């Protein structure tokens with residue numbers, strides 16, 4: 111609807127009606143105003159399928175929802191690194207929403223995986239903001255192409271479930287910008303989600319729901335967001351300040367209590383009515399964007415979408431280890447072991463829980479294969495070692511050529527609402543694996559989990575498939591990969607540390623009482639493990655294939671550029687094996703010398719290529735300022751330091767195949783104020799400053815620097831010492847060490863420096 115028309119509608123509304131639009135009519139609907147023919151629209155979870163509740167609503171996944179299709183969860187879809195695939199998944203979800211009359215699907219969920227313990231990691235995408243924002247952006251693009259809205263969530267710094275509704279995430283500005291905001295930024299700026307969902311937590315002491323800095327200054331003014339912000343379910347703290355800060359829609363509703371506060375505030379002059387009008391306009395704009403673009407022909411074809419879920423799952427399964435065991439031979443006698451073979455864990459608990467219209471297990475998929483036997487091995491509902499089940503499994507493994515153990519995390523180990531207590535799998539499953547590998551060296555593990563786990567048996571098994579929470583069709587997809595019908599092509603969007611204690615957030619997670627300090631700063635995931643040169647179980651960006659790829663011919667379109675310019679990077683990728691396969695090519699940037707503390711390297715782009723045997727393709731990347739920048743907290747902006755940067759092309763964060771160097775010249779001069787405390791090293795960086803200060807140094811203590819010392823050994827030490835002494839000495843040293851200047855003269859020098867050098 112045109113802005114003018116919406117304005118006209120608002121002009122006809124009473125203050126009470128306007129206030130009522132600012133909160134939900136019920137759990138899932140916006141408020142209708144029949145008198146003005148304003149319809150109610152429905153929103154529904156999200157993110158990897160429709161949790162549309164026809165009758166009684168809840169935000170915890172308790173009550174029934176309609177039968178729908180459960181696609182792989184975020185942990186898996188991110189592992190695909192396939193933007194096109196996520197777009198197709200988005201188009202399908204968008205179509206399902208059209209068919210079901212859902213105006214906004216509540217997702218994607220992009221919060222950074224700070225700790226493997228976060229109970230909701232299965233819904234989230236990555237430890238890296240580029241992966242998170244790019245994959246989320248593709249999903250948004252697909253969904254919104256069907257004229258259905260998305261709600262990118264949970265904005266902001268909501269990286270744990272512990273005390274999620276009251277905890278304050280204490281994060282410094284640079285870390286927020288480079289990691290936590292960046293996960294949202296690209297998707298919001300490029301794909302313009304119709305809505306954003308604010309999180310429950312506080313950010314540096316202020317609730318996300320009433321955080322003007324992020325809801326208005328960053329989201330709207332900097333990033334140009336033009337939809338509406340809705341609260342997470344129950345995230346509103348104080349309705350009037352929340353509204354002023356930029357929270358338009360309260361969900362689910364406060365049964366009119368908060369609407370009354372809005373009305374009172376307008377009446378007593380503490381809230382301008384125009385703020386309410388703006389909020390209503392933003393909400394109605396989205397309401398009508400959906401209403402006026404209904405696709406009456408849309409059909410929710412569950413079987414067709416199930417097939418797509420399987421196709422997507424193919425690309426979300428990461429081959430972590432393969433000692434010449436996979437793909438399996440269809441004729442071999444194989445034991446499928448573990449309850450997850452018959453009942454896969456394919457989704458997580460909580461608000462994203464889908465009522466799947468059908469689920470295919472790996473066992474269902476191999477039902478016709480008489481050479482496959484099954485043993486349960488453990489019970490998923492309790493962590494108790496069951497000798498009978500283990501013995502049966504050991505017997506089955508002994509009788510077979512290969513054992514495939516389906517293991518991972520049961521529902522009780524990870525869910526929305528609470529965090530994991532440790533990074534281990536259930537003891538009963540670890541014990542089962544140990545006992546099976548003792549009798550069967552040809553053992554493959556298939557994992558169903560939403561977040562990294564410790565693998566004490568990693569060196570004892572021959573193959574590992576990380577199937578994540580792969581959606582309702584995961585069983586078929588796993589079987590396709592086990593037998594080589596499909597070549598695995600996913601890579602890890604997160605690091606698997608060897609043990610929980612290795613994780614950078616370990617010391618501070620989940621905080622003390624209602625405060626969690628993000629003291630590891632920007633060193634999240636591989637940014638930390640790389641810097642510390644730590645061994646990890648499996649690195650970020652890692653994943654194997656049944657074929658091999660060769661990287662060559664890295665080219666940069668230029669070797670020198672200004673930070674306002676862009677460079678094109680190209681590289682050839684060849685499939686050198688004998689079967690078709692897809693490869694995820696990763697581009698990292700490393701600042702060679704930096705005055706600020708930076709990671710060794712950071713992912714800046716990636717691309718997935720599909721190659722036939724012997725086929726070569728050239729892939730290209732375009733890098734601009736942002737790829738080389740860090741967030742400078744003096745200018746509150748992205749900044750590139752002049753100097754050399756390595757452009758690294760890798761198969762994973764720990765397998766860099768090619769690199770080339772580019773020199774970049776900054777066009778931005780950082781402001782610098784000379785004070786009595788400015789040290790000589792910083793002064794000498796600038797020629798003009800040097801010229802002003804140097805004459806003052808030919809006296810007193812500084813003269814001794816040039817003195818000869820007869821003993822050569824002492825001479826070196828003393829020269830070095832004197833150099834350091836001078837380098838780190840503040841300007842005020844001039845006064846202390848006898849330059850003969852008065853305090854007034856000294857202050858005049860500082861004034862001159864600030865005048866002449868900054869004008870330089």
Ligand code: BGC
Pocket residue numbers: 155156168169170216263342343461
């Ligand atoms: C979750 C959201 C979800 C909402 C509605 C909340 O508890 O945090 O992700 O969209 O409920 O179910």
